[in-house]
Amino acid sequence: MLQEPELDCGPGLPCEKRYFPDSLDSSDADDEGALACEDLEINPFDGLPYSSRYYKLLKEREGLAVWKDKYPFMESLLQSQVVIVAGDAKCGKSSQVPQWCAEYCLSTHYQHGGVVCTQAHKQTAIQLALRVADEMDVIIGHEVGYAIPFENCCTNETILRYCTDEVLQREMMSIPFLGCYGVIILDDVHERSISTDVLLGLLKDVLLARPELKLVIITSPPLVSKLRSYYGSVPLLEVRNPHPVEVVHLRVAPDDPLMAVLQLVFEIHHTGEKGDIVAFLACEQEIEKVYEIVCQEGTNLNPGLGELIVVPLYPKEKCLVFKPNEDPEKRSQVYQRKVVLTTSAGESLVQSSSVRFVIDLGLERRKVYRPRIRASSLVLQPISQNQADIRKQILGTSSSGKLFRLYSEEFLCRDMKPLKAAELQEANLTSLVLFLKRIDIAGLGHCDFLSRPAPESLMQALEDLDYLAALDNDGNLSEFGIIMSEFPLDPKLSKSILASCEFDCVDELLTIAAMVTAPDCFLPLPHTGAQEAAWQRRTELLHPEGDHLTLINVYKAYQEASESCVEKWCSDHFLSHAALRMAESIRDELLDIMRRIELPYSEPAFGSEENTRNIKKALVAGYFMQIARDVDGSGNYLMLTHKQVAQLHPISCYYTMKHFPEWVVFHSFNISENNYIQIISEISPELFMELAPQYFFSNLPPSESKDILQQVINHLAPIPTTKKEQKNKEKLCEECPEASAEARCVIQ
Incomplete structure (x- = not known):
């Protein structure tokens, strides 16, 4: 039996009801359990008296829509x-x-x-x-x-x-x-x-x-x-939130959605109606474009209407959640209207009750992984009806909110799916499969998914883990696989760290791993007259041997900068202080993991020719599936595993030096408008053949690049005495990769 006794909180004090199972209450009750509540002036969680702020916040909590459901929730939780x-x-x-x-x-x-x-x-x-x-x-x-x-x-x-x-x-x-x-x-x-x-x-x-x-x-x-x-x-x-929201739909989709967003932002500002604006755009590039234009045009607006403050929110980055300004000195100055720019999944980052206007583009650019080519593509598609509804609910605390949907009601019903697609069906599953293999050791390997992942993605993930020597011949985790699963990183990066133990470059690989895991530390360079000086500062940090070593240069320079002026140093070099600070935290945790599982640690030797070669060996040992070759000498890179062509990213040190190495190992590649490969380093085909598993090479599709590599391996390997022996060897590699199991048990 459940009951809610009356509570005497005393004059002028708000009541907070606390519910306890009857079996733990000192009062007499039956065995079914009961709900008891009492007014506690002592905080039971820390044993100290409640502060006056607690009671002030309690009044605000009681005004939340969910508060009335506290008793039903506690009853359900008990039963x-x-x-x-x-x-x-x-x-x-x-x-x-x-x-x-x-x-x-x-x-x-x-x-x-x-x-x-x-x-x-x-x-x-x-x-x-x-x-x-x-x-x-x-x-x-x-x-x-x-x-x-x-x-x-x-x-x-x-x-x-x-x-x-x-x-x-x-x-x-x-x-x-x-x-x-x-x-x-x-x-x-x-x-x-x-x-x-x-x-x-x-x-x-x-x-x-x-x-x-x-x-x-x-x-x-x-x-x-x-x-x-x-x-x-x-x-x-x-x-449910009871507040009504005025919704305005466009009858026809705009030809230029970004211009429509900008026009609407300025029109709202010119009306003089108070309240902040949130605009949901399709991708981060659109945030940057709108941010730049609003900042430029904002200086030409009527100062009597107040100041436009643009706040970009990137859901995937470590940024602050948008909250109202509570500084009374700031509030007493000229009126400031915030314009918050975010993308899909940014709904939960907006926690301000000052938002009165929401602009919804209705589109998002989602990253969809394609297992056959081991690369992601950015797909522009409508958001779901559920996402559209959540964006409307951001205005739920406002009695006068307005939602501007830059799409028609027909588009909402016809083109938007009811629910958002599960990430499980669109992402690279290699890390997930490694985790499930690890959890299987504890007896929890079976996972009944709410939405089943694509079989092709699962098979590709298993294949990649096999190439990385993370699996044994029975499909279970190998010793290397268990160690790789200890790192909260992409398995390829974990394998590179393991390989660095063999090649005596652990210190440098930990720095690279931290830098590529943290948000991008490079900020956009200015478009003003100071661009040349900015480029000069940036080029001081470049390393001629590639982007991976450039990242080490940046991190070392950041570490050497004086603590009192490190933020200024970052600003002068157009680097993100927050990203570098996060890289520092990531590196510390990776080092702790190395010590906990007792992996060998080598002292730094950055700068020597041998160390540079060892770093590249460790990288290729993990990223041999991400090799590209310049097929025409002009920077058109063809992926070794498929027929996609890519370009150097403009921020690459090779792009800056106008040098296009023939063979490169790259960290990431997305199929987009420009098809850039990012964070690359030059390697030799001999290095690839030395470190890539033979059965991975034999499964590569025919190409000119594969023919070149075959010539390399013929030059490196002993020549069989007979043609029959050569044919038997090729047949063994192609038809029975399990026979090469020994090669997979070596850190490569």
Whole structure:
């Protein structure tokens, strides 16, 4: 029996209801469990008295749309193992539900563990942890903390932990059944990230093994039916934001969507109506274009209307979440209207109640992986109806919000799919398969996915792991594969780090790994008269042996810069201080992993000819599937594994030096308007043949490049005594790659 007794909070004080299972309440009650609540002036989470700010924030919390559902939620959590919360954006579910779960764990004296809440974006994990720590009146990093890739702000005493879904996924490698948690909350499930889908599948088995564990799934309403058919008929709470929003559709799509966005921004500003603007664009390049134009034209606007402040938000980068300016001195100055520019998946980054206008382009540029050519392509396509609805809900806290959709209602119904496509069906799955192979060791290898990945992508991932010597002859993880899975990196990069142990260039490879994992550190150079001076500073950091070594140059120069003026040094060289600071954190964590698993570490020897060659050996050992050749001497690079042609990226040191090496190893390649290969270094065909597995070479498609490599291998390898022996050798390589198993057990 569940009951909610009356509460006397005292005159003038707000009430916060706390719910506990009856079995843990000192009062008499039946065995079914009951809900008890009491007014606590002492914070039960840290044992200190509540501050006045706590009661002020509590009043604000009580105004959230989700607050009225606290009692039904706690009742469902007590009685069921899985609870689904479906709510509109900005209703408070991501901040309040975890706090209620923390109260539940407090009531059980944490005998089953604390609370972890996953987020699809690291920015929101940080911001939610900061906000919730403030609302719970505790210290961030103690009772409430966050963990994102390469950054951990938690202790062993942390009760409520926000983290990205990929952090919790990796945690399952060492703690498969997540025994340190009593409640697991999967938030932003409708984002359909790979890690969230993996967690949904693996937790089905964990729940069976741990009946005391609670799982809370927070999503948008359209995904509910799919989730309930996946997990069964579990309790559902739906939260709606009641505020109406004025929606304006265009009858015909504009010829130039970006100009339409710019025109609308300036028209809104000229009306004089107060409120910030959020514009959803298709890609980051569009953000940069609109940002530049608004900054230029903003200086010519009527100063009486206020100042336009452009705020670019990149969902994939470590940027701040957009929040209102709370500085009273700033508010007293001239009126400032923020224009927030973001892309798809940026909805959760906008947490400001000052937004009154939303401009929705209705398009997004998604990265879709093509397993046959081992490359991604950028595809411009409509967003989903669910995404369009979430963008509308950003204005849910405003009673006078306006949404401008730069597409027709017919386009919304005809061309937009109901739900966003799962990332699992569009991404490179090599890292995922490596993880599943690793988790299989703990008995959790079976994963019943909400949406099944494409078989072709899975097969290509298995093939790549086999080439990287991560699998044994039975298809299980090899010793190298287990070590590779310890690194939170792309398997090719992990393999290069392993190879660096053999080639005595660990220090340099850790720097390269950190720099390519962090956001791009190179900022756009100015288009003004200072461009020549900017280029001069940039070229001081270039290395003639390639972009990988240039990255080492940049990092070393950053490390040597005086701490008091490092930001100025970055600004002078048009480098991102935030990106370099993150690279520093990533490198430290990679070094910690090396020490933990007792891999050998070699002292730095950067600058010597031998060290340069060893770095390239280590790179080729991991990236032999990403080799290209200049087929005509003018910078047209043909991929070794397929027929795609690419160009050098303009930021490459070779592009700057007007030097086009014949053979290169590259870090990434996207099929887009320019087909650039990025972060490249010159290699020799002899180096490739020395380090690439023979059975990988034999599977390459016929080409002029393969013929050249065959001549190299004929020159390097001993000549068989008879033609019959030569034919037998080729037949063995082509038909029975397993016979070359020994080659795969060598760090290459």
